[in-house]
Amino acid sequence: MNLFIPASLPVELQDAVTIQQIDAGQVLFQPGEQASVLYMVETGRVKLIRYTDGDETVTLEVVGAGESLAEMALFSDVYSCGAIAEARSRVVAYPRVELLAALRRYPDLAEDLMTLLVNKIQSFKVRLELRDIRASHERVLRYLRYLAQPQQQTVVRFDRPLKDVAAELGFTPETLSRALTRLEREGKITRQLGQITLHDSPAA
Amino acid sequence: MNLFIPASLPVELQDAVTIQQIDAGQVLFQPGEQASVLYMVETGRVKLIRYTDGDETVTLEVVGAGESLAEMALFSDVYSCGAIAEARSRVVAYPRVELLAALRRYPDLAEDLMTLLVNKIQSFKVRLELRDIRASHERVLRYLRYLAQPQQQTVVRFDRPLKDVAAELGFTPETLSRALTRLEREGKITRQLGQITLHDSPAA
DNA sequence: CGCATAGTTGACTACGCTCAACCCTGGTGG
DNA sequence: CCACCAGGGTTGAGCGTAGTCAACTATGCG
Numbered sequence A, B: 001m002n003l004f005i006p007a008s009l010p011v012e013l014q015d016a017v018t019i020q021q022i023d024a025g026q027v028l029f030q031p032g033e034q035a036s037v038l039y040m041v042e043t044g045r046v047k048l049i050r051y052t053d054g055d056e057t058v059t060l061e062v063v064g065a066g067e068s069l070a071e072m073a074l075f076s077d078v079y080s081c082g083a084i085a086e087a088r089s090r091v092v093a094y095p096r097v098e099l100l101a102a103l104r105r106y107p108d109l110a111e112d113l114m115t116l117l118v119n120k121i122q123s124f125k126v127r128l129e130l131r132d133i134r135a136s137h138e139r140v141l142r143y144l145r146y147l148a149q150p151q152q153q154t155v156v157r158f159d160r161p162l163k164d165v166a167a168e169l170g171f172t173p174e175t176l177s178r179a180l181t182r183l184e185r186e187g188k189i190t191r192q193l194g195q196i197t198l199h200d201s202p203a204a
Numbered sequence C: 001c002g003c004a005t006a007g008t009t010g011a012c013t014a015c016g017c018t019c020a021a022c023c024c025t026g027g028t029g030g
Numbered sequence D: 001c002c003a004c005c006a007g008g009g010t011t012g013a014g015c016g017t018a019g020t021c022a023a024c025t026a027t028g029c030g
Helices: A011-016 A096-105 A107-131 A136-148 A162-169 A173-185 B011-016 B096-105 B107-131 B136-148 B162-169 B173-185
Strands: A018-022 A027-029 A037-051 A057-064 A082-095 A155-157 A189-192 A195-198 B018-022 B027-029 B037-051 B057-064 B082-095 B155-157 B189-192 B195-198
Touching (some): A011 A096, A027 A037, A037 A096, A057 A162, A057 B107, A082 A096, A096 B107, A107 B057, A107 B096, A107 B107, A136 A155, A136 A162, A136 A173, A136 A195, A162 A173, A173 A189, B011 B096, B018 B037, B027 B037, B037 B096, B057 B162, B082 B096, B096 B107, B107 B136, B136 B155, B136 B162, B136 B173, B136 B195
Antiparallel strands (some): A018 A082, A027 A082, A037 A082, A155 A195, A189 A195, B027 B082, B037 B057, B155 B195, B189 B195
16 A cells, blocks of 8 residues: 555545646646645656745755655645746645545555655655755765765766756755765766766765 | 553453553654664654764654654665654554554554555655745745645744754754744834744734 | 857855854743 | 952954856756
């Protein structure tokens, strides 16, 4: 029973679920809309954005495959931010009421969702921790190590433009670029063909 | 059925739960310890911290009354950060296995917890959004409005030293101080007796 | 072959950090 | 009761670093 594999769900939920294909740039929902659907990203990438007073947009979160989206739809009435696909994506849409009912009936499903939520909290915590590192090159280095850690690897490859990575780190593209060149100059990393390998990683 | 009111819980969970009094500065758990207990803060304030390479400590999160703590204890094996009471606090300790069992048996309980988790995700999102505002006075203003909004009020009163607030905002105490005086000078706020009242709030 | 976009590099600016001094309050002890 | 001290808060001066604006290159696409 896995929220990302519709076939594994109980039939009554399968009936309620819809799968949506969205192209890059397409809008999934806008802030203020009736929040009646919770999404899971099967493939692709969706970003959550918020519009500030000064007509700029801030990227709150980038949701990749295997992550949930708009969890607030479970208990809140309206979306507090907008969702736009960064790349062509497939998302599973769970209508709120049916999902809530299924969560009550199937503890496995509830546990699955709770795991997702807890993991998301963890990743937010990591992102906030990164923001507390002022020096750009150190923040970037920490970020790279964090990405490499799970796979126990020393190689990191980005599937998205560096400017998006910069935004996630809270930097401008220029600053990220300089940070990377500096790390390379210092011998901490090497770059080739868009993939980064880290050296001497005393992962804290 | 409310996770912060032990009396409202099913008896088998009541038996498993313990309530702890901790004084300011006291340690609840340390990073690396066996993560077998999830906590809810009844009263007081507990901060989650992480130790960086350079022996400094970073405050990841300040958990107040009515919030959960160490949710990762549900599914992870070790605590990834430490918890220290900022003030004398009462916390409810839920042993992991018993809690998981109860969550499976009582959908209301599960829903309650999911609400907590979703709310926490929301608050993280807000904090992250704040961090994207560079100018200190604007970030502070947004923060104040965010705090005032729920009570539909224009008055904010801090129950903790400004230096802690500064840390949560990602500033040094000096910067926060300057930002506040600037906001006051610009007529956006007024300060008196440690409480802040905001004016002309076009809450976005 | 343009055109758009991403990435890089440079020069300059701006703003938050650091260090320092100072004020103020509360608590402690003579 | 006052002297002393500690900590929080404020203010000032100078510095460092990320942002901004700009130009240039490289790549991909119509």
